[in-house]
Amino acid sequence: MSEISLVPEAADVPRNVSKVNLLSWISSVDHKQIGIMYIITAIVFLVVGGLEAMLIRLQLAQPNAQVLSPEAYNQIFTMHGTTMIFLMGMPMLIGFGNYLVPLMIGANDMAFPRLNALGLWLVVFGGLVLYYSFIAGGAPDAGWFSYTPLSEPPFSGTGVDYWAISIIVTGIGSIAAGINFIVTVLTMRAPGMTMRRLPLFAWMVFVNSFLIIFALAILNGALVMLEADRLLGARFFHPIVGGSPVLWQHIFWAFGHPEVYILVLPAFGMISEIIPVFSRKPIFGYPFVAASTVAIAFLSMGVWAHHMFAVGMGFGWDVFFGASSSLIAIPTGVKVFNWTATLWGGSLRFTTAMLFAMGFLVEFTIGGITGVQFALVPLDWATTDSYFVVAHFHYVLVGGTIFAVTAGFYYWFPKVTGRMMSERLGKWHFWVNLVGFNMTFFVQHILGLMGMPRRVYTYPDLPGWGLLNQISSIGGLITAVAWLIFIVNLVYSLRNGKPAGDNPWEAWTLEWATTSPPPHYNFDQLPPIRSRRPLWDVAHPENPDWKHDH
Amino acid sequence: MTEKHKLGMLFFLASEVAFFSMLILAYLYFIGAEANGPNAATALDPATTAIFTVALLASSFTLWRAQKSIEHGKQGGLRIWLLATIVLGAIFIGGQGWEWAGLIRDKVTISNSLFGTTFFTLTGFHGLHVISGLIVLLILFILALAGSLNQARAHALATVELYWHFVDVVWIVIFSLLYVWPHL
Numbered sequence A: 001m002s003e004i005s006l007v008p009e010a011a012d013v014p015r016n017v018s019k020v021n022l023l024s025w026i027s028s029v030d031h032k033q034i035g036i037m038y039i040i041t042a043i044v045f046l047v048v049g050g051l052e053a054m055l056i057r058l059q060l061a062q063p064n065a066q067v068l069s070p071e072a073y074n075q076i077f078t079m080h081g082t083t084m085i086f087l088m089g090m091p092m093l094i095g096f097g098n099y100l101v102p103l104m105i106g107a108n109d110m111a112f113p114r115l116n117a118l119g120l121w122l123v124v125f126g127g128l129v130l131y132y133s134f135i136a137g138g139a140p141d142a143g144w145f146s147y148t149p150l151s152e153p154p155f156s157g158t159g160v161d162y163w164a165i166s167i168i169v170t171g172i173g174s175i176a177a178g179i180n181f182i183v184t185v186l187t188m189r190a191p192g193m194t195m196r197r198l199p200l201f202a203w204m205v206f207v208n209s210f211l212i213i214f215a216l217a218i219l220n221g222a223l224v225m226l227e228a229d230r231l232l233g234a235r236f237f238h239p240i241v242g243g244s245p246v247l248w249q250h251i252f253w254a255f256g257h258p259e260v261y262i263l264v265l266p267a268f269g270m271i272s273e274i275i276p277v278f279s280r281k282p283i284f285g286y287p288f289v290a291a292s293t294v295a296i297a298f299l300s301m302g303v304w305a306h307h308m309f310a311v312g313m314g315f316g317w318d319v320f321f322g323a324s325s326s327l328i329a330i331p332t333g334v335k336v337f338n339w340t341a342t343l344w345g346g347s348l349r350f351t352t353a354m355l356f357a358m359g360f361l362v363e364f365t366i367g368g369i370t371g372v373q374f375a376l377v378p379l380d381w382a383t384t385d386s387y388f389v390v391a392h393f394h395y396v397l398v399g400g401t402i403f404a405v406t407a408g409f410y411y412w413f414p415k416v417t418g419r420m421m422s423e424r425l426g427k428w429h430f431w432v433n434l435v436g437f438n439m440t441f442f443v444q445h446i447l448g449l450m451g452m453p454r455r456v457y458t459y460p461d462l463p464g465w466g467l468l469n470q471i472s473s474i475g476g477l478i479t480a481v482a483w484l485i486f487i488v489n490l491v492y493s494l495r496n497g498k499p500a501g502d503n504p505w506e507a508w509t510l511e512w513a514t515t516s517p518p519p520h521y522n523f524d525q526l527p528p529i530r531s532r533r534p535l536w537d538v539a540h541p542e543n544p545d546w547k548h549d550h
Numbered sequence B: 001m002t003e004k005h006k007l008g009m010l011f012f013l014a015s016e017v018a019f020f021s022m023l024i025l026a027y028l029y030f031i032g033a034e035a036n037g038p039n040a041a042t043a044l045d046p047a048t049t050a051i052f053t054v055a056l057l058a059s060s061f062t063l064w065r066a067q068k069s070i071e072h073g074k075q076g077g078l079r080i081w082l083l084a085t086i087v088l089g090a091i092f093i094g095g096q097g098w099e100w101a102g103l104i105r106d107k108v109t110i111s112n113s114l115f116g117t118t119f120f121t122l123t124g125f126h127g128l129h130v131i132s133g134l135i136v137l138l139i140l141f142i143l144a145l146a147g148s149l150n151q152a153r154a155h156a157l158a159t160v161e162l163y164w165h166f167v168d169v170v171w172i173v174i175f176s177l178l179y180v181w182p183h184l
Helices: A022-026 A031-060 A070-104 A113-132 A159-187 A200-232 A245-279 A286-300 A315-327 A329-343 A352-375 A377-383 A387-417 A423-450 A465-496 A534-539 B002-029 B046-071 B075-105 B114-145 B151-183
Strands: none
Touching: A031 A070, A031 A113, A031 A465, A070 A113, A070 A159, A070 A200, A070 A245, A070 A387, A113 A159, A159 A200, A159 B002, A200 A245, A200 A286, A200 B002, A200 B114, A245 A286, A245 A329, A245 A352, A245 A387, A245 B002, A286 A329, A315 A329, A315 A352, A315 A377, A329 A352, A352 A377, A352 A387, A352 A423, A387 A423, A387 A465, A423 A465, B002 B114, B002 B151, B046 B075, B046 B151, B075 B114, B114 B151
């Protein structure tokens, strides 16, 4: 068996030698360009959201500080959370998915290229709508989950309207992307690329897309009701006229908890690609890694009320949601064990990508452990709305998602640009970031246990509070330096990086079977796909994977 | 190719199910929450709305006929059945507008009762979906008049057909819950 030619319609399309200009990007329907634009959008908002985090840490660096007014502080933490979740995290992961999934499955584009462009621009314009609120009478200030009645007219200004409309718009964009990923994986796979051979990143983007199309639609349901309250005087969440703030919490978290997995599943996928390549071993227990993703997705739909133990829902509800939330630790644990077992006995290469993947394993596990603590109702009551919560979810979303995405940057940058990132700067980035991140957030566990509430603009000079907050703020500054190194590395490597070649890491999935960067239609020819590691089979004809299994 | 478009529409509709579920859930959540004030049994008139419901259900049938016509290459039938679908859909929307006007005259509004809040939001978003469908059908009708909606593009009609049936099914759920159930 030699080479499989491409999907028929790709063959007769002329190779596009488009000029590199702004219009060709803005009007692009190419999944690679759209993916890059998603990622650039995410980086811009990462910088903006990061600066907001710096302001928060500046205000909290000392007790009784007055750097920000209470009103400004409320706006900044609301914008920080909203930006990082909806305008940084989701576009970043969707961007990587856009770039990589068609390449990984041997397709020439996504199933619906124009819908793809629509999704991107909805996210961009949604972001602009959110930030327009600053000049339109004040940013939203009710927190990223906008609890009612705080987010209702008497208590908050037009900022919340911009918040809601922005998220509706970006949400529709994300749903468009989700539909596109699902149909792409179902219908665009190259001959031989069965679901059992699908690279794990593509698997997780696929499963994740189901969460996106359901969870974001649930959120939009909540948001249109909130806007009916705010703009038309409806009564959904207004307790004075019979509405129910608890209904808002139920619907919001029915979205909000799947959202956490939306932000972390593709990151799991990246780790599942990177660890095997730098361990020189196939992933340990592929079916378990894929199936546990499905299990997490199912369970994540039934755990939302663990965000609401403090509401007083009653014993039955508490027990149910405590138990279901604890269950999530099982499939997640399966994954951590699979990654660890992949490392076991491998010949490890500690590139920057691998270092970040190792950082992910440790930091995400810490976040996972505190997560299980929150599933235990009495512990949740004791620590809810304290800095312990802040520490927990930053370990999950920064220590988990961001560490994995950063590993993904170092791993796939050569494919996207044709140049290697500087390993030297990369290693500085990793170690400075590791120190800064843990300094910032580890102490927040202690502050939370000492009783420091989140979302309050300042705090009294209690014993230890000033010192721990100072450590956290200095850690924040160190983290900022780490990300500066990253940006310098990106810009430097884009111009001066060593040429990468097609497959610099000797990886095995199809995105490495084409040139770096790939041509407009991705592949001239595909290698035969007879196992999960087609490029291994090509490199080792004497001992191909397909002889052993699948 | 057809498969791809239909699949895309089906997953979009799955997402829409989640959206409408929230609005329906909110309606159910507030049933009986107000001691006095309007409710589905006192404010709504099932008999009149049933007539408009029949119009919407019939439009699903006519659109199915339009799809059959395009598959068999009958341009004349396609145009007639498409037009019939649009007219029936418009009758439904007209009926809904008439019903809303009557309710507002009787002081049942989105802002003065929980029933009004949930009723107008739910039926309003359903109505918006019908109107969106009508716009798309109108585009298809114009294409059909221009002769460019042919067998090769039958998948476009088939995809819109899925959407239109879905909007119909959502209405059956709403009609059962709001108009029939209170009288059982």
